[in-house]
Amino acid sequence: MSSLFDFDKPADAYAVMGNPITHSKSPQIHAAFAAQTGQRVVYSATQVDPGGFEQAVGNFFAHNGKGLNITVPFKREAWALAGELGPEAKLAGAVNTLLMDKDGVLVGRNTDGLGLVRDILHNHGGRIEGQKVLLIGAGGAARGVLQPLLAEAPAELLIVNRTPNRAYELATDFSAVCKEQSNEHMPNISSIKSAGFDDLANTKQSFDLIINATAASLQGEVPPLPDACCTANTWCYDMMYSAEPTPFMQWGEQRGAKVTLDGLGMLVEQAAESFLHWRGVRPKTAPVIQKIRAELLNTL
Numbered sequence: 001m002s003s004l005f006d007f008d009k010p011a012d013a014y015a016v017m018g019n020p021i022t023h024s025k026s027p028q029i030h031a032a033f034a035a036q037t038g039q040r041v042v043y044s045a046t047q048v049d050p051g052g053f054e055q056a057v058g059n060f061f062a063h064n065g066k067g068l069n070i071t072v073p074f075k076r077e078a079w080a081l082a083g084e085l086g087p088e089a090k091l092a093g094a095v096n097t098l099l100m101d102k103d104g105v106l107v108g109r110n111t112d113g114l115g116l117v118r119d120i121l122h123n124h125g126g127r128i129e130g131q132k133v134l135l136i137g138a139g140g141a142a143r144g145v146l147q148p149l150l151a152e153a154p155a156e157l158l159i160v161n162r163t164p165n166r167a168y169e170l171a172t173d174f175s176a177v178c179k180e181q182s183n184e185h186m187p188n189i190s191s192i193k194s195a196g197f198d199d200l201a202n203t204k205q206s207f208d209l210i211i212n213a214t215a216a217s218l219q220g221e222v223p224p225l226p227d228a229c230c231t232a233n234t235w236c237y238d239m240m241y242s243a244e245p246t247p248f249m250q251w252g253e254q255r256g257a258k259v260t261l262d263g264l265g266m267l268v269e270q271a272a273e274s275f276l277h278w279r280g281v282r283p284k285t286a287p288v289i290q291k292i293r294a295e296l297l298n299t300l
Ligand code: ATR
Pocket: 136, 137, 138, 139, 140, 141, 142, 161, 162, 163, 166, 213, 214, 215, 216, 219, 221, 222, 223, 224
């Protein structure tokens, strides 16, 4: 392990690339991880122009950069650029972590789903195995977390989306892969189904865990979920985070949900997974989540 005081070598360089990037919390999170674990790294944020992603990645690694986080809107391009993909990234169709291996192969990983799962299981003591899970949304955010969610073997997983066809495609893709590759990365769960909001209202089903992977909270909106979905045993998880409870968290609270959570823990956990891939050391996330939460609350 290199030490903080090993001044002979320059610190290893990491960065996050996206557009826009000024509001990214990644530099702050990784600086906290580095200080905590004694890893000598520098981590910066780089705004990349549309069309300039491949060149920016090439330049970064040509100048001895060690690893990148990739955020909106380049996760799909990063996936296409990687020479090798982790099993979760293959299915996600998106990459948020890049590293160059010792043979010069650009390896792509997607740590978003693992971040979500770790936040639910480890930080909050929740369960996914054997649970009835409702995933709202069928865009990149939903696709990105599906494999790690399914790997926890929920009893059933229903994908609901405003445009039902997109939910159907996602469920079909993942059902097919589940059948083909029933292994530790993708156990054969009983069912992956899809629905539109109207179909869901007709079934009057309830769920143990509801995950909001839509962009609705960004617009101050809540997906039109039927009340029956939420009972006193339901956990409501919004992948978005904010200083105040998100509209989806408020929806859950008003319907007596057991637990309502936002995605700040997921953000820090996905960063910790990236850090682990790069440095081989797992940082403690709790103090970093606490610090960022306190800063968010100070903005109110
Ligand atoms: P991302 O990559 O962030 O997932 P995306 O591919 O644009 O972005 O997907 C956004 C998701 O949020 C979609 O599932 C979208 O529903 P549609 O497929 O019908 O567009 C969903 N979404 C966005 N705004 C919403 C809203 N106000 N209510 C419900 N769903 C919404």
